[in-house]
Amino acid sequence: MLSVDLFSCDCECGCAAKIPPDRLRSILSDLDLPSSASLVIGPETLDDAGVYEISDGRYLVQTVDYFPPVARHPYVYGQIAAANSLSDVYAMGGNPLTALAIVCFPAEEFGLEVLKEITRGAVDKLREAGAVLLGGHSIIDSQPKYGLAVTGIVDRDKLMDNAHARPGDVLVLTKPLGTGVTIMAAKGGLATAEQENEANRCMSILNAAASRLAVEHGADACTDITGFGLLGHAYQMADVSGVSMEIAVESVPVLENALEYAGMGLLSAAAYANRRYVGDHVAFDDDIALPEQDLMFDPQTSGGLLVCCSEKSAELMLAGTREALSVSCGIIGKVTEKERETVIRVRRGIASGKGSQ
């Protein structure tokens, strides 16, 4: 039995380790990128994956994600890293086919048995997704990082992107928020075993079922909630779609104790970076407390899908998601006509709709 605790290494956890989005955007906007008639979705729309037409109506979907440990057990870390990497293919409505592992590892300090366990976790998750591991690349690094470059496939009529949210749509979130603060609490020895296990379980859940249901019920737009937090990813989708959004804070599903952890200041640097990135475009009702706000900027690891669809589609989608996954999910708000200054309004109260919590 491996006794290594990956939380013992001193590093930013999971998707909190991302380079701030405002700085990333400036890099790509300065470059003259090659183009192609087959390029369907490139980096300009900040979507979850790139999409490239390989034959009439058939698209390749490509994405990559990797990050430092988000769980203390190597196997669980591998599972979550794989689920997180696969999620971007699901966010586009695609099915994953192949993966390449990206590995940075302190082989001398931790030993290769630990890397084997991480990889076993990832491979088991790939098997669950119906995808195969083709290989990967590894380097010695003082801080472990693990993830996958994933290639998937999607047909034109199933493709979902983040650019077609419509006023009148409702917003559906298919997993609870709070993984960022819970990971931080676990690292600090404050989370209970139950809270840590539940966060790990949620992060390990593939977004496959939620994606299939979103496609089946005709979603207008979809993204997954990861390192930029709910508000960061919602903002990107609203901005690219040319709409605004309203989120009802009490309808947002949240992991147990996550609000308390946010109140205690168990926030990563990325949580503050996310606030800087979109804070000027978000308006909170006056009675929304700071911990509630912080939770909405909290970077998520392997979060749920944020889907824009009709209320009727949402109810059908959620019934299927709850049955398949046993996770807290629901209608959290709606898409509205574009406002000039405010892109996201966060209101006290419950979202309308039978599918809301």
Next chain:
Amino acid sequence: MAEIVDARGLSCPIPVIMARRALDAVASGEVQVLVDEEVAKENVSRLARSSGCPVDVVEEGGEFRLRIEKTG
């Protein structure tokens, strides 16, 4: 006499953990927390406020001294 917690050079969540331990250990009085990162300053401030303790932050040459008053 204030309890002083030196959390400089330590990354989150350790400053919050250390500050919380110090606040739990005193019935009342001042706890000072030293940090050298903006994120740690913000996090410890949030901890203080959620604990119902007034906090005053002073910047000292790129470092921060948080004076937290625990009322009994």
